[in-house]
Amino acid sequence: MSSVRAVDVKEHEKFKGVYWIEFEDGSTRLATRNLTPGKRVYGEQLINLGGVEYRVWNPYRSKLGAAIMNKLEVMPIGEGSKVLYLGAASGTTVSHVSDIVGLSGLIYSVEFSPRVFREFMQNIIDQGRLNVIPILADARYPEQYISLVKGVDVAYIDVAQPFQAKILADNADVYLVKGGYIILVIKAMSIDVTKEPSETFKREIDTIKERGFDIINMIHLEPYDVAHALVVGKRD
């Protein structure tokens, strides 16, 4: 962790709730405003500027962070957003989304593996993030969490599974409000190792289009993640 002093903070040019922290040596880093001051989630740096605590957002650890670093154009998650997050894992990205949506927003965090979800409970729930609803369930069967989840503005998926575009669309059919957005992190390698990344990206995007979504932004995540892309879509 750097010992360079932070000197200034600016809100992101386009996205509310996302910040650039400027350091003494002229470097800048992505950050969000800490919803639970004093607490870390994954060993990230905490920075206090003007009485506000920020958490540095590591793009190597979070794909949404990587996409913003690579000039994502549309960011449907803002203050007050309701988000269905499939593949919450240990909660790295969820923690920043939780910072962004704030207490008027809500994140339904679905994860299938008990092992990583135990970490999630420690990282997110025990830290007192009240805007997160933990759901240990299989995203392939959206009816499993029908009692918990209500209409969401954004459905986000980051699971290492084949057919993730289909899983996302199935969930969107049930839970996404009219005019809502989807965000899909495509991990080419985990979908099909035998195919070239671009081919896999195309196949997943075709699935999304077939299910009635327009692709409005696609960002490759190099150098933060190899053979990954983040896709933003919308259905009216």
Place this chain on the structure above:
Amino acid sequence: MYVSSTVYLVLDALGIIALRDDGSVVDKLVYDYDAQRIANMLNNIEVGKPTDELVGFINRLAKAGVSTVYVEHKELARNLTNIIKGIEIKAELPTKVGRLFREEFWSKYLKEIYGIEPIEYIKRVNEVSVIQTRLKLKQAAERRDLFIAQAINSVDDLDKVSNLVASRLREWYGIHFPELENLTRNNNEYAALVYKLGDRSNYTKSKIMEALPELGEERASRIAEAAAKSVGASIVEWDLQQIRSLAKLYLDMQTIRENLTEYIDDAMKDVAPNIRELAGSLLGARLIALAGSLMKLALMPASTIQVLGAEKALFRALRGRGRPPKHGVIFQYPDIFRAPRWQRGKIARALAAKLAIAAKADVFTGNFIAPRLKEEFMRRVQEVKTIYAKPPPRKPAAKPAAKPHGKPERKPGKK
């Protein structure tokens, strides 16, 4: 009472709502708020098990003249159909009305049905879902400990059997190539050579290197040399075939063993992360197997954990013959078996004490406290090593004396 004879059920965390197809509310059941009870109910509904409340609610609808009910859960609808007569229960995901309900939940239905603010609703759903998740995490861990116990016992069985097979293999193949016996002590290498090369005449340096690159040039050429000068009996393919299949069996068992240990390690991360961090996954699994289950292990005092696996010695000591054992299976812990004899008991006691805490944390709280426990344990190990660096003087009397008073002399540093 009801206008429509078809209604759409919407399941919520805090109640059940029946809607007409225009989205207007027909009837509702708001649960008395008890997070623990609701969490249990939702866990049942989720896997398709009808709750008393749900059955009662649908019966109420049937009495009021409703003929068809839509539920957004296939399994649940099927099980309801088996219980409830006189009303048709259909499944559809999502229903048009369900979508509408969720879409307008925050702006309209939340207030209309519960009369509470979004912040209060979110607080309650959060509370319920957290309890639900913890219950599920616990269940996921509870059952698997028995699998782990079986898996670790299988590892021990495999070791026993593969040692038997290996010694038979060495004896049998030794008739043909007796010199190989002393050239490799490692059973894996031996079996791989027998399986891949077969007849002694195949033992050229290049073929050996190809079959088992990890041997290294030097050893490969020594084996090749020995093969060329071997005094063993010659063998025909027909005889050799049987020996090779035995070698194959040995190699397969090793692969299974590797997979099993990987499986145990993964499962231990889930079931007993604290024990795993403290004692390692294999030793931790052995303790669970010896105790019978993770729950039983968690209910044991540290002194019992210390001698798990040394029952024979323990009961011999209790009957008054011989001294009590210092350690059972935890002897396998490197810091214990590498320590000098007189330190082992002290280290074993310290480890058992920490393991007892770790097991309780794994079963009851689920908190990951192992790093702290491990640090405390390592500190105690260092302490034992400095304070008891020299062996204690031999006791003059044959009968064990009463506990000596005062602290033993401090002897800083190692010998």
